[in-house]
Amino acid sequence: MKPFFVTATGTDVGKTYVTAGIIRAARQANRPAGAIKPILSGYSQATAASSDAAILLDAMGKRVTLKSIAAIAPWRYFAPLSPDMAAAREGRSLHLPDVLTFCHAAIQSAPGLILVEGVGGAMVPLNATQTVRDWIFALNIPVLLVAGSYLGTISHSLATAAALSAQNIPIAAIVISESETSPVPLEETAAAIANFLPGIPTHLIPRHLNNISFANLAQFLEAF
Numbered sequence: 664m665k666p667f668f669v670t671a672t673g674t675d676v677g678k679t680y681v682t683a684g685i686i687r688a689a690r691q692a693n694r695p696a697g698a699i700k701p702i703l704s705g706y707s708q709a710t711a712a713s714s715d716a717a718i719l720l721d722a723m724g725k726r727v728t729l730k731s732i733a734a735i736a737p738w739r740y741f742a743p744l745s746p747d748m749a750a751a752r753e754g755r756s757l758h759l760p761d762v763l764t765f766c767h768a769a770i771q772s773a774p775g776l777i778l779v780e781g782v783g784g785a786m787v788p789l790n791a792t793q794t795v796r797d798w799i800f801a802l803n804i805p806v807l808l809v810a811g812s813y814l815g816t817i818s819h820s821l822a823t824a825a826a827l828s829a830q831n832i833p834i835a836a837i838v839i840s841e842s843e844t845s846p847v848p849l850e851e852t853a854a855a856i857a858n859f860l861p862g863i864p865t866h867l868i869p870r871h872l873n874n875i876s877f878a879n880l881a882q883f884l885e886a887f
Contacts, residue, residue: 672819677840683722695775705743
């Protein structure tokens with residue numbers, strides 16, 4: 664097993680896209696790889712086939728069914744909100760020890776690379792007292808920090824890295840997934856971030872023709 668936690672600078676910056684891309688690249692190189700997405704908000708059975716969990720299952724070469732979605736995403740909420748708010752809408756609450764038990768079981772049974780994809784950004788509340796950062800800290804596994812390339816991503820990346828470092832959470836790499844609107848080339852964004860975080864590797868994922876980029880990232884994780 665080789666576990667990593669995939670978190671981000673915020674929501675909708677490409678966590679699932681990056682996670683699925685890594686899995687596909689690893690499997691194409693005949694290396695076992697899988698993922699779980701324990702907490703999923705904005706979910707409904709009507710759109711289950713296009714959910715984040717379905718995208719991950721497809722990358723793993725698994726059939727997408729309501730049962731297989733539930734197997735990798737046990738905590739599903741209808742409202743597209745932070746888990747604390749989404750759960751409250753349904754009269755439910757999220758208990759981190761239960762999530763940790765599920766994650767530990769998945770990690771222990773994984774034959775190779777296993778990615779735990781978070782929800783939203785690293786400081787998204789899970790309940791009234793805990794955030795995604797607490798979840799990562801409790802798992803005690805290295806992080807892949809996914810960022811976009813939109814205007815503001817440098818500030819968001821540095822702030823998120825600082826929040827993780829404050830808890831002594833190791834960042835294996837920062838993955839810059841090209842946003843639909845990018846004010847500068849990916850390389851310039853990466854260089855600006857590296858000025859402040861020189862010890863953390865940066866991987867660039869263009870929006871198109873990125874098979875080699877994902878292959879290099881998957882190989883990096885295997886050797887980490």
